Structure formats: C-alpha cells, structure tokens
Amino acid sequence: MEGLDRLFSGLRLSSTGMSAERTRIDTIAENIAHADVTKMPDGSGPYRRKIARFDALLEGGGSAGSATPSSGVRAKVETDSVTPFEIVHDPGHPDADAEGNVLYPNVNATQEMAEMILAMRSYEANLNAQDTFVRMAERALKMAQ
Amino acid sequence: MVDRIGTGTPSTSLARAAIEAALKRQAEATRSMGEIAQPGATRTEGPDFTRSLAETVKTVDTEVRKADALVEQVVAGQVNDFSEVAAQLKQSELSLRFALEVRNKFIDAYREVMRMGV
Numbered sequence: 001m002e003g004l005d006r007l008f009s010g011l012r013l014s015s016t017g018m019s020a021e022r023t024r025i026d027t028i029a030e031n032i033a034h035a036d037v038t039k040m041p042d043g044s045g046p047y048r049r050k051i052a053r054f055d056a057l058l059e060g061g062g063s064a065g066s067a068t069p070s071s072g073v074r075a076k077v078e079t080d081s082v083t084p085f086e087i088v089h090d091p092g093h094p095d096a097d098a099e100g101n102v103l104y105p106n107v108n109a110t111q112e113m114a115e116m117i118l119a120m121r122s123y124e125a126n127l128n129a130q131d132t133f134v135r136m137a138e139r140a141l142k143m144a145q
Numbered sequence: 146m147v148d149r150i151g152t153g154t155p156s157t158s159l160a161r162a163a164i165e166a167a168l169k170r171q172a173e174a175t176r177s178m179g180e181i182a183q184p185g186a187t188r189t190e191g192p193d194f195t196r197s198l199a200e201t202v203k204t205v206d207t208e209v210r211k212a213d214a215l216v217e218q219v220v221a222g223q224v225n226d227f228s229e230v231a232a233q234l235k236q237s238e239l240s241l242r243f244a245l246e247v248r249n250k251f252i253d254a255y256r257e258v259m260r261m262g263v
Contacts, residue, residue: 004204008236015232022228130232137239144246 009071014130016057016072021123023075024052028116035107038095047105049080080106205237205244212237 005012027050037047052075083106091100212234218224 004208004236004240008232008239011232011236015228018228019226022226126228130235134235134239141239141242141246144243144250 010133011130013072014126014133016074017126018123018130020052020054020073020075021119021126023077024119025116025123027052027075027077028112028119031105031107031112032109035105035109035112037105038093038102046085046103047107049083049106050077051080052076053078201244201247205240208237208240 031049034047039045040047055074055076057072057074085106086104088102088104089100090096090102093102096102215224215230215233219230224230
C-alpha cells in the first residue's frame with residue numbers, strides 16, 4: 001500500500017470485511033437451497049454443507065508469521081465433511097437404499113439461520129465502521145473549510 | 146526644559162534606545178525582503194512546491210480514474226462486489242474534495258496577497 005491507499009486503509013479494510021460476509025451469506029443461501037438434495041448430479045450422494053472460512057490478508061503478500069499489518073479478510077468456501085448425513089427412513093424415495101433409508105444433506109436449517117443472522121450483523125458492523133471512517137474524514141474536511 | 150524632559154530621566158532615554166533599535170531592525174528586515182524579491186537572487190532550497198502539487202493532482206486523478214473504471218465494470222456486469230465499488234467511489238470522492246479544499250486555500254492566499262496595498 002502506498003500514498004492514498006494507506007490513508008484510506010480503514011475504508012478498504014471494512015470493505016474486505018463486507019465482501020467476506022457477503023461470501024458467507026452466499027454460502028448459507030446455497031446450504032439452505034440444497035438442504036433437500038439427496039443426490040448430486042455427479043452421483044456422489046447427498047449435498048455436503050459448505051462453510052465460509054475467514055482468512056486474514058497480509059499486506060504486500062507477506063508471510064503469515066511476519067509482523068506486517070493485515071490488509072483485510074477473505075472468505076474461503078470449504079466443504080464440511082465431518083458432520084454426518086441425516087438418515088431418514090423413507091422406502092418410497094427414489095434414492096432410498098435396500099433398507100429404505102435415505103441420506104439427507106448434513107444441513108441443519110436452524111444452524112444456518114443462526115449463522116445468517118450472525119453474518120448479517122457482522123456485515124452491519126463493518127458498514128458502521130466504514131460509515132464512521134467517512135464521517136471522520138468529512139468532519140476533518142469541514143474543519144479545513 | 147524640553148531637553149531636560151527628553152534626556153533627563155533614565156527611563157525615557159532607555160525607551161528611545163529601544164525605539165531606535167526596533168527601527169533599525171525594521172529597516173534591515175525591509176532591506177533583506179527587497180533582496181529576496183530581486184530577480185536572480187539565490188532561492189532557498191527546499192521541496193519543490195510546484196512539483197509536489199503536480200504529483201498530488203496526479204494521485205487524485207488516478208483515484209478518480211480508478212473509480213471511473215470500476216463504474217464501467219459495474220455497467221458491463223463484471224463486478225460482483227458492491228462494497229469494493231462503494232469504498233473506491235468514496236475514496237476518490239474524499240480525496241478529490243480534500244484536493245479541492247487545498248486548492249481553494251491557495252487561491253484565497255493568492256487573492257489576499259494581490260489585495261495587499263503597496
């Protein structure tokens with residue numbers, strides 16, 4: 001970062017936070033939409049829940065151990081392969097196995113809703129931080145007039 | 146009698162000496178100001194104001210161009226991150242307004258100098 005970018009780093013940091021939260025919301029929306037998909041197009045069984053993992057971005061691509069300040073966050077979408085699938089007994093279902101059990105995605109609607117509220121509030125927090133930054137700059141500008 | 150008032154008491158003579166010294170300083174200061182104003186006189190070395198002003202204008206111009214390019218991308222449907230666009234727009238707007246404010250200050254100072262009675 002050089003010159004003006006350093007001056008506006010607060011603005012850009014909040015912006016990366018909002019971008020990451022948006023990715024999180026997208027992931028949650030995808031999970032909720034796929035909550036009943038028992039068979040993926042490639043035949044690999046039910047849909048697997050996805051998680052947005054947050055990473056700190058380092059200034060100038062510095063290594064993780066160095067003391068360079070973070071220049072924001074980034075959300076990485078990963079698959080949750082730990083939580084087990086839900087087993088529902090439904091012999092009439094086309095994807096039922098020999099015992100009449102159907103594997104449903106490892107998506108918990110309640111958990112997803114709670115995550116969505118969390119993501120929305122975090123987005124608002126970033127928005128507020130950005131708004132405060134802009135207001136501070138505008139007050140400084142007013143002082144110069 | 147007048148002489149006695151003018152020179153007699155030590156306090157008045159001290160005051161006169163002080164006034165004379167001040168007048169001398171004033172005259173020296175005026176002379177040195179005249180020397181600086183003369184063309185061809187050596188200028189004090191320091192950061193070149195014109196160059197730094199031009200560089201600042203260039204930086205602000207880059208900011209505004211970045212915002213323009215982003216808006217074009219939005220119109221073309223190539224951007225999927227609103228917050229980045231908003232941040233860049235606000236950044237360029239603020240830097241432009243700050244630059245304008247600096248310019249206004251300089252123009253004010255120039256006008257003030259031009260208004261000075263000779």
